[in-house]
Every structure is written in structure tokens, then in C-alpha cells.
Amino acid sequence: MAQEIDKNDFEQNEVVVDRVSKAYGTGQFAKPVVTDCSFSLQRGKLTVMIGPSGCGKSTLIRLLAGFEAPDSGTVTMNHKPVSGPSKERLVLFQETALFPWLNTYDNIMFGPRARGEDTAETKATVEKLLETIGLTAFRKKYPSQLSGGMQRRVELARAMINDPQVMILDEPFRGLDAMTKELMWEYYARLFESSQRTHFFVTTDIDEAIFLADRLLIMTHIPTKTTAIVDVDLPRPRKLTDLFESERANEIKMKALTLLHQEAMKSFSGGSKAAADFVDAYAKRKTENGKQA
Amino acid sequence: MIRTARNHLSDLKKQLFGQSTARALFSIIVFVLIWELGSKSKDWFGFVTPWLGHVPAPTDVIKVWIGLLTDSSYWQSWVMSFLRVLAGFVTAMVLGIPFGLAIAVSRISYGIIFPSFEVLRPIPPLAWVPAAIIFWPTQELSIIFVTFLGAFYTIVINVLGGARAIDLRYFQVAESMGASKWDVFRRIILPGTLPSIMVGAAVGMGLTWEVVVAAEMISGGGGAVGSSGGGLGFFIWNSYVGGSYEQIIVGMISIGIAGFISSAGLRKLGELCTPWLRKR
Ligand SMILES: Nc1ncnc2c1ncn2[C@@H]1O[C@H](COP(=O)(O)OP(=O)(O)OP(=O)(O)O)[C@@H](O)[C@H]1O
Numbered sequence: 001m002a003q004e005i006d007k008n009d010f011e012q013n014e015v016v017v018d019r020v021s022k023a024y025g026t027g028q029f030a031k032p033v034v035t036d037c038s039f040s041l042q043r044g045k046l047t048v049m050i051g052p053s054g055c056g057k058s059t060l061i062r063l064l065a066g067f068e069a070p071d072s073g074t075v076t077m078n079h080k081p082v083s084g085p086s087k088e089r090l091v092l093f094q095e096t097a098l099f100p101w102l103n104t105y106d107n108i109m110f111g112p113r114a115r116g117e118d119t120a121e122t123k124a125t126v127e128k129l130l131e132t133i134g135l136t137a138f139r140k141k142y143p144s145q146l147s148g149g150m151q152r153r154v155e156l157a158r159a160m161i162n163d164p165q166v167m168i169l170d171e172p173f174r175g176l177d178a179m180t181k182e183l184m185w186e187y188y189a190r191l192f193e194s195s196q197r198t199h200f201f202v203t204t205d206i207d208e209a210i211f212l213a214d215r216l217l218i219m220t221h222i223p224t225k226t227t228a229i230v231d232v233d234l235p236r237p238r239k240l241t242d243l244f245e246s247e248r249a250n251e252i253k254m255k256a257l258t259l260l261h262q263e264a265m266k267s268f269s270g271g272s273k274a275a276a277d278f279v280d281a282y283a284k285r286k287t288e289n290g291k292q293a
Numbered sequence: 294m295i296r297t298a299r300n301h302l303s304d305l306k307k308q309l310f311g312q313s314t315a316r317a318l319f320s321i322i323v324f325v326l327i328w329e330l331g332s333k334s335k336d337w338f339g340f341v342t343p344w345l346g347h348v349p350a351p352t353d354v355i356k357v358w359i360g361l362l363t364d365s366s367y368w369q370s371w372v373m374s375f376l377r378v379l380a381g382f383v384t385a386m387v388l389g390i391p392f393g394l395a396i397a398v399s400r401i402s403y404g405i406i407f408p409s410f411e412v413l414r415p416i417p418p419l420a421w422v423p424a425a426i427i428f429w430p431t432q433e434l435s436i437i438f439v440t441f442l443g444a445f446y447t448i449v450i451n452v453l454g455g456a457r458a459i460d461l462r463y464f465q466v467a468e469s470m471g472a473s474k475w476d477v478f479r480r481i482i483l484p485g486t487l488p489s490i491m492v493g494a495a496v497g498m499g500l501t502w503e504v505v506v507a508a509e510m511i512s513g514g515g516g517a518v519g520s521s522g523g524g525l526g527f528f529i530w531n532s533y534v535g536g537s538y539e540q541i542i543v544g545m546i547s548i549g550i551a552g553f554i555s556s557a558g559l560r561k562l563g564e565l566c567t568p569w570l571r572k573r
């Protein structure tokens with residue numbers, strides 16, 4: 001069962017999702033995607049949501065961002081209901097959404113320019129960001145001239161420059177090769193640790209989730225809701241080497257995997273092929289990890 | 294500066310002496326050779342090659358052409374056709390791009406305007422010639438109007454399609470970064486539509502040449518300037534009436550060259566406007 005959230009704890013909770021449901025289609029074709037889902041994003045913390053592929057994570061993100069409205073329930077940010085997109089909640093999408101017609105520098109400057117903040121101070125911040133993501137030499141390149149990993153880094157920078165109160169990331173590193181991915185975790189963790197902002201990160205990758213998270217939300221299969229919350233009390237700043245060696249990290253991973261495995265078994269009995277693959281993959285990883293531990 | 298100038302020069306060299314240039318030259322030489330043999334076969338081999346036997350030979354055409362190079366009315370025809378194409382094309386761009394964008398961004402204007410547009414669109418521009426001659430006060434204006442129609446529909450359809458095909462996420466990203474409606478228009482919709490505008494312009498340019506030549510033939514030259522104001526279309530027609538078949542061919546090739554120059558210029562312009570599409 002999901003932990004009860006204290007809705008009135010606004011000191012701690014920046015965003016509160018309260019008994020939200022969402023279905024697509026109408027009448028007999030209605031397909032519930034999210035049902036009775038509640039969770040909160042704690043101020044200044046990195047909350048990671050992990051759940052089976054296709055369970056409705058991106059749908060939840062659209063509700064949080066305000067691109068769509070829930071059928072029932074509420075999404076509130078600092079007491080105020082979310083009623084539409086806002087620059088206070090920035091979304092980094094699953095697929096690259098860099099503007100193809102702008103080069104690296106202009107892509108990052110998009111937000112500031114749109115708000116008329118093309119100041120010397122902003123420019124200095126852009127330089128710092130470019131350095132942090134290691135792309136100073138690529139400032140004049142168009143997205144099509146960058147590798148997949150570079151594109152994701154530019155997108156991170158383009159979002160971070162706006163210093164949103166809540167940063168929402170939808171599987172931003174999906175589809176990158178393993179090495180690039182691990183590099184990206186470190187880039188991103190560095191950016192998060194220096195930002196002091198509330199972050200919400202969606203993934204299907206357990207290592208990614210544990211390396212990044214302060215809190216881990218584990219989701220059920222479709223129609224989704226929060227099934228468990230795991231606190232990831234690993235010290236920051238984190239390093240990848242720590243992750244694989246730390247006993248505590250492995251403990252948390254086992255706990256999360258067990259919960260995910262149960263979830264996958266449930267949808268497996270529902271006959272989903274994706275779920276079957278999921279069970280196989282995670283059962284294997286679990287035994288591997290069990291041997292290591 | 295010097296470095297880039299040198300790079301440009303070497304690029305140009307590559308373009309001029311590259312493999313593709315060699316192929317193009319080969320293709321043209323073989324074509325002209327076959328044509329020459331075909332049209333001279335009666336004198337040289339004693340039989341008439343079907344079709345080609347009745348076409349003036351390239352050598353004769355070139356002779357006539359060289360004679361025309363010093364003829365100011367020949368060049369006047371070039372200038373007139375170019376001016377008409379330019380006038381029609383630029384008007385089509387100036388009106389077509391905002392028009393296409395307007396019906397792309399506003400559902401209301403789309404609902405009101407697009408149905409009429411779709412009814413008018415299938416009417417071939419040349420079918421407008423008689424009506425245009427009646428409606429417009431001068432013949433010049435009616436030719437330009439018909440030329441304009443040739444490019445207008447294509448440009449509008451391309452702008453509309455291009456603007457609608459812009460990824461929804463670009464709008465969401467822009468909005469969530471605090472971009473205003475105007476920002477979205479000028480920083481997303483405009484550059485996002487630019488590649489399609491260029492495609493529409495290229496197709497439209499080809500159509501304007503087709504239309505201008507036909508319109509010039511039908512309307513029989515610009516009245517005010519005399520026969521030399523008729524443009525290349527009228528030049529061909531006049532040569533036909535005068536029985537100079539070599540000149541007909543000169544006129545045809547001239548139009549080919551004029552069309553090629555316009556498309557090449559337009560392509561260059563398109564590449565300059567959309568640097569992010571350059572291959573690397
Ligand atoms: N606009 C929509 N209209 C109809 N159905 C939709 C829509 N958006 C999502 N769905 C359905 O909702 C379900 C969940 O989709 P969603 O994209 O939220 O999943 P996800 O957890 O993000 O998946 P993934 O891990 O593959 O990104 C899917 O079955 C999808 O078909």
C-alpha cells in the first residue's frame with residue numbers, strides 16, 4: 001500500500017498529486033491509464049518514479065506539467081491547483097525536443113530570450129552550463145550535428161537555465177548506450193546537486209533510479225498508481241563507483257526489485273508480453289545480484 | 294577571412310571539375326551529338342531519321358543563336374519574361390506565405406477561407422487567361438496575374454502543410470519556458486515552416502516559368518512595347534509564325550536556361566536560409 005501523504009505539509013511538499021485518475025477515450029472505449037494515484041514531490045529533493053513500460057508514467061507527467069487535466073483528483077503546487085503549463089514546471093521530454101533550427105547556444109538561450117532576460121548575467125550562466133555539460137566547443141553546432149548524448153546534455157542545459165521551481169524529466173536518457181548513460185547520470189546529478197530545486201525523474205532503469213533518487217516511487221502496471229515509496233538515503237554527492245560497491249545501495253535495489261517484480265507478475269498474469277519480458281529480465285538480474293551480495 | 298575565401302575557392306573548384314560535372318558534360322555532349330546526327334542524316338547518310346530529321350540541327354541553331362546575341366530584342370525577351378516571373382513569383386510569396394500561415398494557425402480563418410481556396414485551386418492558371426485579360430486593365434497585369442496564380446496555390450499548400458507538421462512538443466517546450474504567442478510564432482512556427490516554404494518556392498518557381506511562357510504565347514506579346522516586349526514565350530510564337538525553326542529551338546533552350554538559373558538561385562537562397570538542414 002502507498003504511504004499516506006500528508007497533504008497539508010506544504011513546507012515539505014512542493015507538488016501534491018491527490019487521488020488523480022485519467023482515462024483516454026470515452027464511453028465503452030474508455031481506457032483508464034491512471035487510477036486513484038497519490039504522491040508528493042518534496043521540496044529540493046529528487047523524486048524518481050519507476051514503473052513498467054507503458055504503465056502511464058508519461059501520462060502522469062502531462063498531468064503534472066498541466067498539458068492535460070485529470071478526470072478526477074487534483075494536482076497542486078504550493079497550495080495552488082495546476083491548471084495549465086507554466087514556466088515554474090519545466091518538462092524534459094522522452095524524445096529529444098531541441099529546436100532543430102537553433103544551434104546549441106541559441107537553444108539554451110531560448111527561454112531567457114523569450115522572457116526578455118538576455119542579460120550579461122544570463123550569458124555568464126550559459127557559459128558555466130556549457131562547461132558543466134562539456135559542450136563549450138559545440139556552441140555553434142546544430143542539434144543534427146550532435147550525438148544523441150550531446151543532444152540530451154544540451155536539453156538538460158536548456159531546461160536548467162530557466163531555473164524552474166520544479167523540473168520534470170521523462171526518461172531523458174532512454175535509448176542511449178550504457179556508457180553514455182552512466183556519463184549522463186553524473187552530469188545530471190551534478191546539475192541537480194547545484195540547483196537546489198525540486199526534481200521529478202521518470203525511468204524504467206533501476207540503476208539509474210537508485211543512483212539519482214532521494215525518494216523512489218514504485219508504480220503499478222496500467223492503470224497505474226503508486227504502490228510503494230522507498231527512501232534512498234545514500235550520501236551526496238554520489239559517484240558511480242560508490243553505487244556498485246555500497247552495501248546500502250544494493251539493499252535498496254533488492255527491495256525495489258522485489259516490489260517491481262511483484263508488480264510485473266500481476267500484469268504478467270494479465271497476459272502482457274512486455275510484462276513477461278520484464279519478469280524475465282528482472283528475475284535474472286535479481287539472481288545475479290543475489291549472488292553478489 | 295583568407296582561409297574561408299580559399300575554402301570557398303576549393304569548393305568551387307571541386308564543384309566545377311568534380312565527377313558530377315564530368316557526367317553532366319558527357320550527358321549533354323552525347324545528347325547534342327545524337328541530335329546533330331539525327332537531323333543531318335538525310336544529307337550525310339541518305340535517310341530521314343524519324344522526328345529528329347525535321348528538327349533543325351544544333352550547329353544551325355547555334356549559328357542563329359550567335360546572330361541573336363547581338364540582337365537587343367532577343368535580350369529584351371529575356372528581360373521581359375524574367376520580370377514577369379519575378380513579379381508573379383514575388384507576389385505569390387508575399388501573399389502566399391502570410392496567407393498559408395494565417396490559415397495554419399487559426400482554425401476560424403481555416404474554416405472560413407480554405408473551402409473556397411480548395412474550389413479555386415484545381416482551376417489551371419491558364420484557364421484564367423481570358424478572364425484575366427478582361428479583369429485587368431493592361432495585358433501586362435493579366436500575364437503577371439496568371440503567373441502569380443501558378444505559384445500561389447503551391448506555396449500556400451506547402452506553408453500550410455509545413456506549419457501543421459511542426460512537432461507539438463516544440464510548442465509545449467516553448468510555452469513551458471514562458472514564450473508568448475508572438476514568440477511561438479516567430480521563433481517556432483516561422484523557422485519550423487521555412488523548409489516547406491523553400492520547397493513550395495522551388496516548385497512554384499518551376500510553375501511560374503511554365504505559366505509565363507504559355508501566357509505570353511496566348512496573349513501575343515505586350516501591346517505597348519511591341520513584339521520585343523512579348524517575352525520568351527512570344528519570341529517562340531513569333532519565330533513559329535515567321536517560319537524560323539532554328540529560332541524556335543533557341544527560344545526553347547533559352548527558357549530551359551532561364552528556368553535553371555532561377556531554380557539554382559532559389560536553391561542557394563534556400564540553403565542560406567536553412568543552415569540547420571545542411572548535411573555534415
Ligand atoms: N493521448 C492518448 N490517447 C489515448 N491513449 C493514450 C494517450 N496517451 C497515452 N495513452 C495510453 O496510455 C498508456 C500509457 O501511456 P504512457 O505514455 O503514459 O506510458 P509510459 O509509462 O510513459 O510508457 P513508456 O515507458 O513506454 O514511456 C498507453 O497504453 C497508451 O496507449
Ligand SMILES: [Mg+2]
Binds near residue numbers: 057058059094170171
Ligand atoms: Mg513514457
